[in-house]
Amino acid sequence: MNNFEFYTPTRMIFGKETHRQAGKIIREYGFKKVLLHFGGSSAKKSGLLDNVTADLEAEGIEVVALGGVRPNPALSLARKGISLCRNEKVDFVLAVGGGSVIDSAKCIADGAGNPEDDVWDYFLKKKMPSAALPVGVILTLSASGSEMSSSCVMSNEENGMKRGFNSVTHRPLFAICNPELTYTVSRFQTGCGTVDIMMHTLERYFTQTQNTAVTDRLAEGLLKAVIEAGRTADQYPEDYEARASLMWAGSLSHNDLTGAGRDFMMQVHQLEHELSGMYPAIAHGAGLSALWPSWARFVCPSNVSRFAQYAVNVWNLDMDFENPLKTAMAGIQATEDFFKSLNMPVSLKELGVEPGRIEELAEKCTNMGARTLPGIRELGKEEMVEIYQMAL
């Protein structure tokens, strides 16, 4: 086990009806003027935004609204939010939505907290924010785990780059998680969320670090619960318990609990960021499910026992002691079959990716030759090309 720090100060308020507590909670913290940040029309139509606005105003809190966040959230809108916060002297950013809205809110909070900086510099790892406006969340989509994580991923339309960075400054102060708010999430988006949640654990699980028994058992337990709940939510979108499992597991899968004590590099996320950076219509979860089986088959020979452990402990497959690779591959196949059962893509062809652009995808993923990706197997441009091609 490696040395590590674990710090998850976000206060989770979880369960039925909890979204109506936002006004009271923000007033108790003493904030006066809130940027209410959200996405498209669904939160408006459902009455959620009206309710939250009313709850805030009932507590004497001023509300400045900024909607329009789309999947793969745009830097340009965040820049608008930063100006708004400064001009309106906003002291709190409340994200009502899923990962895109939360990440956009985090980016706004960092930008508003550091007037002298260009926020994109954080994503380029040129500098780090030293302060930020506090962020709160009302979660409407179980997927990104951004509600309890220090990560933030944005897309820059000027150069087609999608990049992320981690910072304690923007980790949400609180997250209100009412699983009922996810009843109306479509089958496709539910599948994308299930894949994304699994992937946050899987990307940490497939490592060369040994002796991480506690973290392994927790990761395997989370994966089993997510697989079961993902199946149920796919068939019964208003099953509270399945929606609740996905929501709680979503937060725990990306708050570092499943990474404690080991090296990891979110390789499939990096490969996917280039995909949805180049093809903005590709949903993050769909890009992940299309890439993971090929990535897994490519890196598996570098740590067969790890993949065999996954097959046995997560998928309850029998261990083939004479041929562990067979077990390892069966675990990858079980994962792929599960993605298919959720109608998620398992190839790039299904996503309309043009074979001719694979070189460019890989080139971008190396930051134009500036980096390789360490991990269970180190990936340079050549390896990335091979994975993208296997996934076609």
Place this chain on the structure above:
Amino acid sequence: MNNFEFYTPTRMIFGKETHRQAGKIIREYGFKKVLLHFGGSSAKKSGLLDNVTADLEAEGIEVVALGGVRPNPALSLARKGISLCRNEKVDFVLAVGGGSVIDSAKCIADGAGNPEDDVWDYFLKKKMPSAALPVGVILTLSASGSEMSSSCVMSNEENGMKRGFNSVTHRPLFAICNPELTYTVSRFQTGCGTVDIMMHTLERYFTQTQNTAVTDRLAEGLLKAVIEAGRTADQYPEDYEARASLMWAGSLSHNDLTGAGRDFMMQVHQLEHELSGMYPAIAHGAGLSALWPSWARFVCPSNVSRFAQYAVNVWNLDMDFENPLKTAMAGIQATEDFFKSLNMPVSLKELGVEPGRIEELAEKCTNMGARTLPGIRELGKEEMVEIYQMAL
């Protein structure tokens, strides 16, 4: 799943050599004068206290030392610490030790933060502290989970009562966890710790609340890791990975992760508090291992399927679908056998408890008739007497 709040703001600094960071960390937070709180001679002999004192002073931090905490920490010493903090204008309490030292430090922090209150009133649930000095921990014993929990348990020598209460005021700001510091923990104390860690999860696991899949899988995973690590540490006290697993699992077992979304009542802890209140020589973990098998057999018929799930998912026993009670009982037996394998007591006789005092134990556990204990099966005085007698 029930609604719940989950809030674990303690910053964990985990791994080899980390204890030497205490001075730097406390200076970074800006504290100036520390009450260094500790137990007996082992921290002195090992040089740990000298090292920590030197590290604090090297950062310009003043140190006021207060040692002498013993197992089942005494209210009287904490009262002394409260006076010391007030007179010396201490602004931070650093616990160097295990659960007893940490709980004593929490009690001191609450008392020093509320000069007008009598701290014992918190334990009697008459009132709650409104503030506290911040607390930090250098952990030397994997057991209580107090380093990341909001709980605090103290013994009042004036009336022989042992009582606990939870408060966010005294939850540690940070906990430094170096598994190497536990190499010298005796086999007996290691066994006590393993039992205590398991018990924090087990007491939350055996519930009537249904549909807690995520919490169940995490709890089962933690238990499996603790059982494996407990076995190894018992035989190889300097096995870093086993010590690390116990330490990390100890923190996660009592920070509410394994209780999220369900009702629970620490019944075995309550029954044990009376034991070690009446017989202060009884170690907490030994009292728990002596009581748990009898408690489990007594309450098992109230939720056979839960105990069967435990047997299958934690102990990998085969489910007897025709006779689930048989599987359930086999899981309890496996637990008892495991405790025995660690040389932990599984009866009150081994602890020298006098049969004639059982009535008194039960009476005290009901707070002189003022309460029953809800849970997987409600326990009144009669049921408590029966459990104590089964355990003789």
